[in-house]
Amino acid sequence: xxxxxxxxxxxxxxxxxxxxxxxxxxxxxxxxxxxxxxxxxxxxxxxxxxxxxxxxxxxxxxxxxxxxxxxxxxxxxxxxxxxxxxxxxxxxxxxxxxxxxxxxxxxxxxxxxxxxxxxxxxxxxxxxxxxxxxxxxxxxxxxxxxxxxxxxxxxxxxxxxxxxxxxxxxxxxxxxxxxxxxxxxxxxxxxxxxxxxxxxxxxxxxxxxxxxxxxxxxxxxxxxxxxxxxxxxxxxxxxxxxxxxxxxxxxxxxxxxxxxxxxxxxxxxxxxxxxxxxxxxxxxxxxxxxxxxxxxxxxxxxxxxxxxxxxxxxxxxxxxxxxxxxxxx
Numbered sequence: 001x002x003x004x005x006x007x008x009x010x011x012x013x014x015x016x017x018x019x020x021x022x023x024x025x026x027x028x029x030x031x032x033x034x035x036x037x038x039x040x041x042x043x044x045x046x047x048x049x050x051x052x053x054x055x056x057x058x059x060x061x062x063x064x065x066x067x068x069x070x071x072x073x074x075x076x077x078x079x080x081x082x083x084x085x086x087x088x089x090x091x092x093x094x095x096x097x098x099x100x101x102x103x104x105x106x107x108x109x110x111x112x113x114x115x116x117x118x119x120x121x122x123x124x125x126x127x128x129x130x131x132x133x134x135x136x137x138x139x140x141x142x143x144x145x146x147x148x149x150x151x152x153x154x155x156x157x158x159x160x161x162x163x164x165x166x167x168x169x170x171x172x173x174x175x176x177x178x179x180x181x182x183x184x185x186x187x188x189x190x191x192x193x194x195x196x197x198x199x200x201x202x203x204x205x206x207x208x209x210x211x212x213x214x215x216x217x218x219x220x221x222x223x224x225x226x227x228x229x230x231x232x233x234x235x236x237x238x239x240x241x242x243x244x245x246x247x248x249x250x251x252x253x254x255x256x257x258x259x260x261x262x263x264x265x266x267x268x269x270x271x272x273x274x275x276x277x278x279x280x281x282x283x284x285x286x287x288x289x290x291x292x293x294x295x296x297x298x299x300x301x302x303x304x305x306x307x308x309x310x311x312x313x314x315x316x317x318x319x320x321x322x323x324x325x326x327x328x329x
Contacts, residue, residue: 012032012033013030013031013032013033014030014031014032014148014151015028015029015030016028016029016030016151017029018151018163018167020155021151021155021159021160021163021164022155022160022164023112023160023163023164023167024103025102025103025104025105025111025112025167026100026101026102026103026167027049027101027103028049028100028101029098029099029100029101029147029151030098030099030100031096031097031098031099031144031148032096032097033095033096034058034093034094034095034096034097035094035279036094036277036278036279036280037091037093037094037239037243037277037278037279038091038094038278038279039091039288039289040086040087040088040089040090040091041062041086041087042086043084043085043086044084044085044086045082045083045084045085046079046081046082046083046101047081047082048081048082048103048104049081049101049102049103049104050078050079050080050081050101050102050103050104050126051078051079051099051100051101051102052076052077052078052099052100052102052171052174053071053076053077053078053097053098053099054075054076054097054098054099054136054140054141054144055071055072055073055074055075055076055077055095055096055097055136056073056074056095056096056097056098056141057073057074057095057096058072058073058093058094058095058096058097059071059072059073059093059095059231060077060087060093060095060097061087061088061090061091061093062077062079062085062086062087063085063086063087063088063090064079064083064084064085064132068088068090069132069133071133072229073095074135074136074141075133075134075135075136075182076133076134076135076136076140076174076177076178077132077133078129078132078133078174078178079132080127081104091243091246098144100144100167100170102126102171104123104126104127105119105123107120111123112164112167112168112171113164113165113168114168122168122171122172122175125175126171126174126175129174129175129178130178130179131178131182133182134177134178134179134180134182135177135180135181135182136177137173137176137177137180139173140170140173140174140177143166143169143170143173144170146166147163147166147167147170150162150163150166151163186228186229187224187228189214189215189216189224190214190224190225190228190229192213192214193210193213193214193225193233194229196210196213197210197236197237197240201240201244201247202244202261202262204241204262204263205237206237207221207222207233207234207237210225210233210237211233221233238273238277239277241262241263241264242262242273242274242277242278244262245258245259245261245262245264245270245274246274246278246285248261248262249282249285249286250286250289255267255270255271255282255283258270258282259271270282
């Protein structure tokens with residue numbers, strides 16, 4: 001049972017347009033609980049809108065310019081209006097995360113119920129965040145959960161007032177969080193293991209092999225790896241193998257060849273493991289990838305996105321734009 005019923009169930013997504021609540025500053029707000037790793041997030045922009053992503057659990061990679069930002073649970077990532085971003089060559093990781101798009105006002109305009117004079121320092125602080133990747137505070141999760149609860153109830157005068165206050169409170173927490181240090185909590189022994197796997201993608205390492213490489217006992221290694229990386233080493237090994245196999249498939253290798261090269265006992269076992277991780281069989285995933293690959297993405301900007309950063313055909317896939325939320329597959 002979920003501890004917080006305001007959060008989406010596994011495999012579900014909640015999307016709201018808060019203009020229905022008389023909050024034109026927040027045209028797009030969403031939460032999703034993604035059980036599978038999906039295709040890379042294509043390069044896109046949010047015209048005139050700042051986007052704030054809060055990763056609750058799991059791992060995501062975002063790319064801005066030529067730099068990749070790897071996020072784990074309880075971290076925040078920000079893009080400013082009209083900033084081109086995506087996930088680069090990295091797949092979009094599974095996990096739970098919130099995100100909000102905010103239309104920042106022009107100088108001299110009101111913002112979230114604040115008059116121009118009182119709004120100015122808030123807006124300036126959002127434009128001038130000291131960094132785009134930083135840890136989240138515990139308060140951020142609770143505030144966003146309350147926002148989702150009010151969105152579920154639908155627009156009323158009181159709900160609009162409460163939402164306005166909560167969104168402002170959440171943004172102020174974002175501003176405060178941006179000043180917190182994002183410490184590199186991967187120690188050299190665990191970093192050595194990660195580098196070893198990255199440098200040898202087609203070597204099938206066991207947990208025992210990695211523990212030996214880290215010069216730790218196996219029990220100590222498991223506990224330390226899980227704490228720093230956010231998943232048990234066995235799960236990380238499986239993810240590493242499947243992502244390496246996916247690269248082979250994308251290069252044109254047959255399923256049987258990829259399974260053999262990555263050390264899977266059979267093509268059937270490989271397909272089962274692949275579907276559990278990616279949500280589709282290898283053949284179905286490659287078909288979806290082919291349909292999702294467009295020439296525009298090769299030129300650094302995917303024009304098949306609307307102003308919210310969504311593909312127009314997402315509505316046909318079950319996305320919903322409006323104040324009433326559908327939890328979507």
